[in-house]
Amino acid sequence: MTEQEKKELQERVKSVIERVNNAAVQAGRDPSEITLVAATKMNDAERVQAAIEAGIRVCGENRVQELQEKYEQNAYDGADLQFIGTLQTNKVKYLIGKVSLIQSVGSVHLGEAIAKEAEKRGVCQDILLEVNIGREAAKSGLPPEELHDAIVKLSAKKSLHIRGLMAIPPVADEKTKNSNYFTEMRQVFIDILTKKYDNVDMDYLSMGMTNDFETAIACGANMVRVGTAIFGKRPYQIVSP
Template identity: 50%
Template sequence: MTIAENIRMLREKIAVAAVKSGRKPEDITLVAASKMNPAERVREAILGGVDAVGENRVQEMLEKHGLGAYEGKPLHFIGHLQSNKVRQVVGVCDLIESVDSETLVAEIGKRASALGLTQDILLEVNIGREENKSGVLRENLDKLLEYAAQTPGIRVRGLMAIPPITGNNGKKPNYFDEMYKLYVDITAKKYDNISMHFLSMGMSDSYIDAIEAGANMVRIGSAIFGARHY
């Protein structure tokens, strides 16, 4: 299967899941998670019709960006972002999906303001309360939202999560349902400078469950590019 064929098959499955959840196929943003794939394969994915490209590592992103790998599609940063790497990401990425602390919000806002732009971000939630994962805990999310709402240079566009793998063939419907409820609750609160446009959750092994639960953005790697070889 070529990258284009994989994307075509993904689109068909995404369409079914979208309709099942009462939405249109075009309501779902397909992000190609291109970690460890070279620039030419990223360009294949763009030609194949993905909506955006996501990168996990700053250095890899910068190298491929210099090669023009992302031309024509938005670039998302989807990995854990360290404060000392913020300067290299703000203004390069259209969306930073993995913001989980006041410190990171402040650094992003400071850098964006210095560049005279507004950086779109998602707040990452550690919905499974996993000690080895980044993300703000649910009980601390309101405080982080309030802080972000008052920080110049940023605009919160939604939430992101990487739920833990549970049983049932890797399906995570309970965590996805919890994230959707959180997303709806925050939308109803109508914070200033907070627009809940995106709920980013679901990867190659779980995107159908995520979409059926309410996700409108999925991050797909191996189902597009094939298995990674570390």
């Protein structure tokens, strides 16, 4: 990275942190309640380290292979590391012991695979259940109506600890910024909270990304996953004129 690139990254990190804090205050909430997760996909170890030096405290990686490579390069030193992408059961073994939280557990089958691997390692893995709040056929995640059964099955696993919910709503409408989906997710979150399942703590409601994280915070999110606003456009997002 050039010094100019590093400076621009520092400015973006500062700006996003300020926006998160302002969104929390406007919603009548304490900014310290909101966890900012920097989505580090397609950013090399040097850029990730620069973001951490600029104030990022939590990194979220989308791809297992990329996480492994950057982990060996000490990319995440100084920050908490979480997994936020689509996860195949045969890749679970590469995450246990490296990540504090797996956010994208969108099926009982995947949860059981994580529990099995965590039990082998003698650890308890924190997870979030991914909810397909838009009920989109092409997306992973549990439909809201299947959450109860999934929680009952997975909360019985001693090597798992359900810590909350995560969602990736449909592409945001420019006017509503997904407020309808975020509001529905908040209600689902509260419903589970009031049921008081054993081995389940509704600590995190992870929703909102670069285009809509302020709306998500207004609707109750206490964890947001932001990539582009921190790191700038990724190569595949750049459109030629």
